[in-house]
Amino acid sequence: MKRTLFFLLPLLAAAPAFAQGKLNVVTTTEDLASIAREIGGDRISVESIARGYQDPHFVEAKPSFILKLTRADVLIVVGRELEIGWLPPLIQQSRNAKIQPGGPGYLDASLHCEILEIPQGEVTRAMGDVHPLGNPHYWLDPENGKRIAKDVAERFSQARPNDRAEFERRLVDFNGRLDTAEKRWLAEMAPYKGTKVVTYHRSFPNSARRFGLDIMGYVEPRPGIPPSPQHTLDLINEMKRQNVKLILVEPYFDLKTPNAIARETGGIVLVMPPSVGGVKDVTDYFSLFDYDIKLLIDAIKKTGAK
Numbered sequence: 001m002k003r004t005l006f007f008l009l010p011l012l013a014a015a016p017a018f019a020q021g022k023l024n025v026v027t028t029t030e031d032l033a034s035i036a037r038e039i040g041g042d043r044i045s046v047e048s049i050a051r052g053y054q055d056p057h058f059v060e061a062k063p064s065f066i067l068k069l070t071r072a073d074v075l076i077v078v079g080r081e082l083e084i085g086w087l088p089p090l091i092q093q094s095r096n097a098k099i100q101p102g103g104p105g106y107l108d109a110s111l112h113c114e115i116l117e118i119p120q121g122e123v124t125r126a127m128g129d130v131h132p133l134g135n136p137h138y139w140l141d142p143e144n145g146k147r148i149a150k151d152v153a154e155r156f157s158q159a160r161p162n163d164r165a166e167f168e169r170r171l172v173d174f175n176g177r178l179d180t181a182e183k184r185w186l187a188e189m190a191p192y193k194g195t196k197v198v199t200y201h202r203s204f205p206n207s208a209r210r211f212g213l214d215i216m217g218y219v220e221p222r223p224g225i226p227p228s229p230q231h232t233l234d235l236i237n238e239m240k241r242q243n244v245k246l247i248l249v250e251p252y253f254d255l256k257t258p259n260a261i262a263r264e265t266g267g268i269v270l271v272m273p274p275s276v277g278g279v280k281d282v283t284d285y286f287s288l289f290d291y292d293i294k295l296l297i298d299a300i301k302k303t304g305a306k
């Protein structure tokens with residue numbers, strides 16, 4: 001018995017260096033999970049809390065999420081208060097020091113991104129606006145995708161210094177593929193620059209700016225506030241006046257008001273996912289843009305909306 005232990009001890013002592021295992025990553029959204037997967041490859045395991053077909057502002061907090069967070073080495077969040085309605089208690093109850101805000105494993109993906117619609121003057125959640133710190137749907141610009149990926153690579157490298165070279169190699173590869181894809185998307189959209197659209201929620205300002213859409217109005221009177229009859233009527237009149245035919249709706253909103261607007265204006269409703277996993281065909285960060293751009297161009301051609 002003593003003899004066996006004698007031989008086992010050195011092995012046990014050495015084990016942690018070999019058996020560090022995969023970096024355990026949790027993200028709040030599937031978009032961040034997709035980017036994390038691009039950078040981490042097989043050196044990480046990654047899981048998203050919210051599904052892409054859910055409204056990321058309002059996710060039902062399940063006990064199983066706490067368990068995921070308890071085991072996480074790194075937590076990547078969208079930030080800008082996107083998750084403020086559901087994430088803070090989950091982080092707290094995980095009792096995982098690493099992933100508390102400010103901890104070594106907590107990464108706010110918005111930190112180096114271009115954020116649009118930062119309110120001038122005071123905006124509080126008491127006013128019902130769910131974008132008090134600027135627009136949190138910033139991942140829908142590939143340029144921000146690159147900024148997120150850079151921060152992710154750095155944070156993964158800090159957590160796993162031995163894998164730094166691999167993370168950096170994968171970052172360069174991701175940026176290269178994204179640059180190529182972005183050129184293609186810009187070329188595809190170029191003929192339709194300036195097309196006017198209406199969106200349900202303010203999910204698309206970054207993609208509209210990058211790809212040349214003109215967002216004329218919103219079905220919601222304010223971000224997070226359901227449509228009201230007066231606002232809907234004003235929107236219909238303005239759409240008629242400006243000949244706007246396209247109404248983009250995120251997959252988690254009721255289609256009743258958008259359909260009514262489409263009937264009144266002769267427009268069409270496009271169910272447009274703002275996230276990976278929003279519809280079945282959108283499985284990663286690249287196919288998200290592929291899908292949305294194709295949906296949009298097909299509709300523009302159909303309606304002659306430009």
Ligand SMILES: [Zn+2]
Pocket residue numbers: 057130131136137201202203223
């Ligand atoms: Zn929002």
